[in-house]
Amino acid sequence: MRTLLDRDRDCVWHPYTQSGFGSDPLPVVRGEGSALILEDGRRIIDGISSWWCCLHGHGNQRLASAAAQQFETLDHVLFAGVTHEPAVALAERLCGAYPHSFSRVFYSDNGSTAVEVAIKLAVQFWRNRGERRLRVVALHGAYHGDTFGAMAVGARSVFTNAFEDLLFSVEYLSPEGGDAEVARCEELARQGDVACFIFEPSVQGAGGMKFIDPAVLDRYCAIFQRGGTLCIADEIMTGFGRTGPLFASSEMAIAPDLVCLSKGLTSGTLPLAVTMCREAVFREFVSDDHSRTFFHGHTFTANPIACAVALASLDISESESCANQRLRINEAHSEFAERVRGRSGIEGVRVRGTILAFDVVTPEAGGYVSPVAQQARQFFIDRGVLLRPLGNVVYCMPPYCVTDEELEVVYSTLEDFVNHLGL
Ligand SMILES: Cc1ncc(COP(=O)(O)O)c(C=O)c1O
Structure with a gap:
């Protein structure tokens, strides 16, 4: 049977995507809270609220x-x-x-x-x-x-x-x-x-x-x-x-x-x-x-x-509960920022509200098509987190309903990535 990806390759044109690079899109079959479920059953944390919009998570009742x-x-x-x-x-x-x-x-x-x-x-x-x-x-x-x-x-x-x-x-x-x-x-x-x-x-x-x-x-x-x-x-x-x-x-x-x-x-x-x-x-x-x-x-x-x-x-x-969720994310982001600030390979660690970002130090100028983005994206996906760096700018902007456990997975993935840069 042809998979979703096989069929996609034949007829779909994706936004902001150079098909010539041959990297496959993620075959998503379901959304649950902060997670996206892939065709093969893998659970991926949506660390960027699907282009910054799914504030209250996927499948909100x-x-x-x-x-x-x-x-x-x-x-x-x-x-x-x-x-x-x-x-x-x-x-x-x-x-x-x-x-x-x-x-x-x-x-x-x-x-x-x-x-x-x-x-x-x-x-x-x-x-x-x-x-x-x-x-x-x-x-x-x-x-x-x-x-x-x-x-x-x-x-x-x-x-x-x-x-x-x-x-x-x-x-x-x-x-x-x-x-x-x-x-x-x-x-x-x-x-x-x-x-x-x-x-x-x-x-x-x-x-x-x-x-x-x-x-x-x-x-x-x-x-x-x-x-x-x-x-x-x-x-x-x-x-x-x-x-x-x-x-x-x-x-x-x-x-x-x-x-x-x-x-x-x-x-x-x-x-x-x-x-x-x-x-x-x-x-x-x-x-x-x-x-x-x-x-x-x-x-x-x-x-x-x-x-x-x-x-x-x-x-x-x-609602007050949503304001509290945002505050909780902000505090968690700020703690993580302290954890990685000053590490080699990154700079400009910053937090505003529920946005966490840092820049990867690159020999060439940054910009959207920096090769860092593609490599980093794959690194994160392999560890179960969807993050889409903007060139050399890595950021996390989760749904407000993200759990503390999910946030910790995102942070440890980001930390692994930073450690990997420092090698
Ligand atoms: C500040 C800002 N304005 C406008 C847009 C365009 O919105 P849309 O992608 O829905 O056309 C975006 C999208 O990222 C944005 O971030």
């Missing part, structure tokens, strides 16, 4: 019941000219949960699209006001997704090389701040044509798990907002407690104007995303003139089942 119940009531309906309870309830809950005063939720279905929506909203906001503002500012090292607009506002890299000539140009500021960068920010703001400034609050994820000081973002946002530039917080990775608080931008003193959420929104069970904004942004689109309409929408916008699951997921994320 509360989420499954919410989905099943909603399926029986209303599975799907278009969202133009129609509304439904799960979408309205979720919008109300998200606006209430977000620490800054936001009142409008625009639905879409993945992180890149939530970013596209934010950029398009910002550009059309200025057009509707009769001002020509087309310039966009982002941070060096950013990653905001793979659609064209989202690529354009991200760092140029191996991800974007093939499309470089088609991407609109963007000004970049350093996430590290500093007087020279603040002066450049002031200069950009003075020119009066910046539509929006987009950033990942607290942590740049795909860019290498780089932590950002909220005070730096506050300085940039304060300067931009003085001139009306809309500030966009991309919380697609950081949202729903990943860095500690429910939203990383709550650690900023300055509130953004728009925020993008996805990934943990449904705890990775169904595709859903939102771009939320302040009422003042929405008001610029309200008119008796069609040309001020935001002509954007997707077939699966505000899918009722996804919204119902997101409500159930938010209930869990907001």
Whole structure:
């Protein structure tokens, strides 16, 4: 009989994968809590919450019941000219949960699209006001997704090389701040044509798990907002407690104007995303003139089942027990960081919320295609842990329901890896 892998080889094209290297994907048949069960029965700990989204683990019963119940009531309906309870309830809950005063939720279905929506909203906001503002500012090292607009506002890299000539140009500021960068920010703001400034609050994820000081973002946002530039917080990775608080931008003193959420929104069970904004942004689109309409929408916008699951997921994320789980992971990460800090072969051991990361010292420059990633990934899989280093950046970002025993397996695997580097 042909295995799942045999059949996969014949017809599937995987994301972020060079098939020419011939490494096989993991044949996963089931998910249980923090574990993935493979076709051959092996149990692999999902140390990265399946691309950072399965906050409450695999096969979560509360989420499954919410989905099943909603399926029986209303599975799907278009969202133009129609509304439904799960979408309205979720919008109300998200606006209430977000620490800054936001009142409008625009639905879409993945992180890149939530970013596209934010950029398009910002550009059309200025057009509707009769001002020509087309310039966009982002941070060096950013990653905001793979659609064209989202690529354009991200760092140029191996991800974007093939499309470089088609991407609109963007000004970049350093996430590290500093007087020279603040002066450049002031200069950009003075020119009066910046539509929006987009950033990942607290942590740049795909860019290498780089932590950002909220005070730096506050300085940039304060300067931009003085001139009306809309500030966009991309919380697609950081949202729903990943860095500690429910939203990383709550650690900023300055509130953004728009925020993008996805990934943990449904705890990775169904595709859903939102771009939320302040009422003042929405008001610029309200008119008796069609040309001020935001002509954007997707077939699966505000899918009722996804919204119902997101409500159930938010209930869990907001609970005291979930906050305690996050705290427990943070403490365990911090202890492990102490254990390996200063070991040869690694540097930059860091912890923020439930994220643990360190850099492998390599003779060549790091970057996503560093050979360290492939070798390390295999090393971890052989020991029953799914970790997918970003180039030479090794990180762990487990589901919040991960057990202490599972965490210890992850840490001992990481320690073996560090010892192996030191040989
Ligand atoms: C900060 C950030 N923004 C946007 C995205 C894109 O989200 P998606 O992969 O759902 O398109 C990601 C994905 O990793 C992300 O980390």
